[in-house]
Every structure is written in C-alpha cells, then in structure tokens.
Amino acid sequence: MSHRPDSSPYRFLIRDFARSPGAQRTVSETFPAPAVLGTVMVGVPEGAEIRLDASLEAVSEGIWVSGTVAAEAVGECGRCLDEVRFDVAAPVQGLFVFDQSQVGDEEGESEDVFEFDGETLDLEEVVRDAVVLQLPFTPLCRPDCPGxxxxxxxxxxxxxxxxxxxxxxxxxxxxxxxxxxxx
Ligand SMILES: [Zn+2]
Ligand SMILES: [Zn+2]
Structure with missing residues (x-):
C-alpha cells in the first residue's frame, strides 16, 4: 500500500484492490495527530503519535475498515489541575462506499459510512472520531483526587x-x- 505523495499521511491509495470484493489488506502504522484531538481540558496533542492497526476489506459497496487506534492523551485533572497523561485505545470502524446514495439510510447508521472516490481512503475522520469518543469529559489524576x-x-x-x-x-x-x- 502506498501513500499518496504530498498529502495527509492518513490517505491511502487503494485503487489496486478497491474493486475486488474479498480482498483484504492490513494497515499497521504510526501517524502524527493531525490537530489537537479533543478539548482544552483533555486531548491528544497535535503531532503526538497515533498508532493504527486496522484491516481494510474490499466489499461490494466499497471498503470496510476495522481495527484499533491507540494514542496518549494529555489533560488537566478536573480537581487539582495537575497534568494527567493516559493511554487511549479505541475501536475504529467505518464503511467507505463508492456511492453513498446506494447505501441509503436503511438502518439509520450513517455515522460510520463515508463516501470515497474508489482510489484514496482518508482515515483521518475515522481515527479522530474514535479517539475523541474515548476521552473522558473531565479527566482526573486519580478517581479519589481530593482537589x-x-x-x-x-x-x-x-x-x-x-x-x-x-x-x-x-x-x-x-x-x-x-x-x-x-x-
Ligand atoms: Zn487531581
Ligand atoms: Zn486552604
């Protein structure tokens, strides 16, 4: 699998197997975080390492992506304001379709469906959503921090x-x- 030159490291050229249902590839890569993932209180800082281990599977509608993403989040304890660092590990999944109109809203689960051109898979949004969902609203340095x-x-x-x-x-x-x- 090759990266498209001069563009986001989250983009993969998959022209070679996108239209061969049943074909499978794995991605095991470390990327820099594209921007701060999270809020002012807690997030993965821009440029911090994000590890993605996923499998890309060609299906009739497009590509099914599933795997895990791992990163270290940095935040501020909501009680004592100390710096808090912790590991975030999140499941990632998404269906990249050639034509979103063909998928429709059958089950109303359109959140994990993305449209793509059949050549370039951009995993940035999937990775971002997965990480952000795992972040606590108010991080604590430990559950019983007295503040x-x-x-x-x-x-x-x-x-x-x-x-x-x-x-x-x-x-x-x-x-x-x-x-x-x-x-
Ligand atoms: Zn604390
Ligand atoms: Zn006092």
Whole structure:
C-alpha cells in the first residue's frame, strides 16, 4: 500500500484492490495527530503519535475498515489541575462506499459510512472520531483526587489535614470596622 505523495499521511491509495470484493489488506502504522484531538481540558496533542492497526476489506459497496487506534492523551485533572497523561485505545470502524446514495439510510447508521472516490481512503475522520469518543469529559489524576482547597487553593493531597480557622463572626465584624477606619 502506498501513500499518496504530498498529502495527509492518513490517505491511502487503494485503487489496486478497491474493486475486488474479498480482498483484504492490513494497515499497521504510526501517524502524527493531525490537530489537537479533543478539548482544552483533555486531548491528544497535535503531532503526538497515533498508532493504527486496522484491516481494510474490499466489499461490494466499497471498503470496510476495522481495527484499533491507540494514542496518549494529555489533560488537566478536573480537581487539582495537575497534568494527567493516559493511554487511549479505541475501536475504529467505518464503511467507505463508492456511492453513498446506494447505501441509503436503511438502518439509520450513517455515522460510520463515508463516501470515497474508489482510489484514496482518508482515515483521518475515522481515527479522530474514535479517539475523541474515548476521552473522558473531565479527566482526573486519580478517581479519589481530593482537589484543591476552596479557600486558598492549596493542594489537599499535600496537606490532608488542611483547615482554615473560622473567624468568630463578632471578630470579623470588628475586623471590617478597622478596615473601614483605615481606608
Ligand atoms: Zn487531581
Ligand atoms: Zn486552604
């Protein structure tokens, strides 16, 4: 299988077997992430490695792609804001058809159906969707991360007994009085 020169590494020239139902090829390649896959909170950074292991099978409507995609996602813990890195492994699948109108919406499962020209298979969207679906909405550095103190922002993990003295309301009234006098 050859890459089309000067274009996305996600594109494969498959002219040679696209119209031979039953033919099969495997793809085992590492690509750079095309752009940030994910959100500001969590995602696979642009240029990070994405590993794709898939099989391409020529079927009568086009090419059926199925396999797995793996990458390392980077995010920020939703509680303590520490950097979080974790592996993402996702199933990938899609049907690339020569003519989408022939497939129709028979089963309403059009999300995994893509149209292609019969020569170039562009796997970027399939890979992107697979990775993004696996990302947690709010990543955590660990399930029981205690987060930050809501008063001073200190990391509660470093200081589990962390507490603030609660000022007696009478004293706080006095404090604000002094502050007023000072200003
Ligand atoms: Zn955390
Ligand atoms: Zn505090």
């Amino acid at each position: 930050l103190c809501d008063q001073c922002g200190a990391r509660l993990e470093d200081d589990p007994d962390h507490a603030h003295e609660v000022i007696d309301p009478r004293w706080s009234a006095l404090t604000s009085l002094t502050e007023q006098e000072e200003s």
